[in-house]
Amino acid sequence: MRIRLSCRIALICARFFSSSFCASTLRRRVAVAVLLSLVFARDLRPPPEAIRNETLPPPLSNKMREWWVHVGLICIPLVAVYLHIPPPQLSPSLQKWHNAGEAFHFRGRDIFYRDSYGALGSSDVVILLHGFPTSSFDWNKIWEPLTQRFHRVVALDFLGFGFSDKPRPHRYSIFEQASVVEALVAHLGLSNQRVNLVSHDYGDTVALELLYRSDQNRSGHLIINSLCLSNGGLFPETHYPRLLQTLLKDSSFLAPVLTRLTNYKIFQKGIGDVFGPYTQPTDAEFWDMWTGLRYNDGNLVLDSILQFINQRSKHRERWVGTLTSTIVPLHMIYGPLDPVNPHPEFIRLYQQLVQRSTFTILDEHISHYPQLEDPTGFLNAYFNFIHSF
Known part of the structure; x- marks a missing residue:
């Protein structure tokens, strides 16, 4: 469920960035999206009690793997968009x-x-x-x-x-x-x-x-x-x-x-x-x-x-x-x-x-x-x- 939600967020980010008309605006949007993705990803991390009680199987729990998948799904379109930043307009x-x-x-x-x-x-x-x-x-x-x-x-x-x-x-x-x-x-x-x-x-x-x-x-x-x-x-x-x-x-x-x-x-x-x-x-x-x-x-x-x-x-x-x-x-x-x-x-x-x-x-x-x-x-x-x- 969360991975599907990550995919939807990634798709929205990609569309959001590709509609940008100038590089400076795009950079600001990328920065905001990265922060939002990290905040969202934070909710997917295992709770501190689970870590303290060592209830997670080493080295990574399924939730940790899910967290990394989520981060990847967010970051990949950001990188793709960065590599296709439209050229700036002529002064x-x-x-x-x-x-x-x-x-x-x-x-x-x-x-x-x-x-x-x-x-x-x-x-x-x-x-x-x-x-x-x-x-x-x-x-x-x-x-x-x-x-x-x-x-x-x-x-x-x-x-x-x-x-x-x-x-x-x-x-x-x-x-x-x-x-x-x-x-x-x-x-x-x-x-x-x-x-x-x-x-x-x-x-x-x-x-x-x-x-x-x-x-x-x-x-x-x-x-x-x-x-x-x-x-x-x-x-x-x-x-x-x-x-x-x-x-x-x-x-x-x-x-x-x-x-x-x-x-x-x-x-x-x-x-x-x-x-x-x-x-x-x-x-x-x-x-x-x-x-x-x-x-x-x-x-x-x-x-x-x-x-x-x-x-x-x-x-x-x-x-x-x-x-x-x-x-x-x-x-x-x-x-x-x-x-x-x-x-x-x-x-x-x-x-x-x-x-x-x-x-x-x-x-x-x-x-x-x-x-x-x-x-x-x-x-x-x-x-x-x-x-x-």
Whole structure:
């Protein structure tokens, strides 16, 4: 009788949670339901007199077994619902960014991009390549100033990121992402136009593959006028991925579990650790990053995308080689508090290997996301670079 009642409660809980419209409300409902289930389960525990009088057969009485069955029947649907929490709704600022963009098809997949026309009298084009695990929205703080300097400002969400499709299972690779950028440039009619690339983190490695194809005069390559990098793990020997990233990229057994268990608090902690203590995102900014990740179940492809770290090691000669040999103007904007590419180890190796490049080291409190932590400093450094050649 009680087990049947537990089943009914579990079914009611599952329906109750699945009707939730936002994650925060869902979390509150889950917490209340867990408390109620524990209170209800308490009534099924054997009475203290029975325990004191040792009338229960060891190790567990039938009532104890019934109690555990009850707890299981309550917890299983709660876990199932937790693993299927609906993605959060877009904030007004993120919705505005989405509405201003479009999509084009790449090998049957939709790729989101923004393309803004800016300064009159200029023919310059800049293409922005975002990092992991975020999206093109990383450039929102410098978007308007860039449109005042460039004729066209273009940014995309790589496959598996932001508002683009996130297929699974899928073998994500830097090579494919470079092909996505080339396809976008062709789609926009810019194949014969010299373009300036600005990249960050993951986007730095995509930019190096594009640079390699350009220097090798590969079919369909971009005509790169300049490249500005920022806080990317260019050198495997000076790159220190976070613990969760290492677990996701190297553990085929744990990865599917970890991607489903990743929640907002874990995400907020991980992202917050790579921002400076005085430049932390606001709650709204954290939530926008999380929303972009959760869109189209992006959290479930993190382990596949993170193979880029292994690809960097495997193809180091190709990508670092083109960085050191290219004649394209190069610049590095660097936040020195970056725990992923730490100072001074990273910048010393960069100076040693990429001697033709100029670089800007921002204030000491700027970390891994310089375009978000210090947009003014980032823009000043970039404009000085653009005006130098």
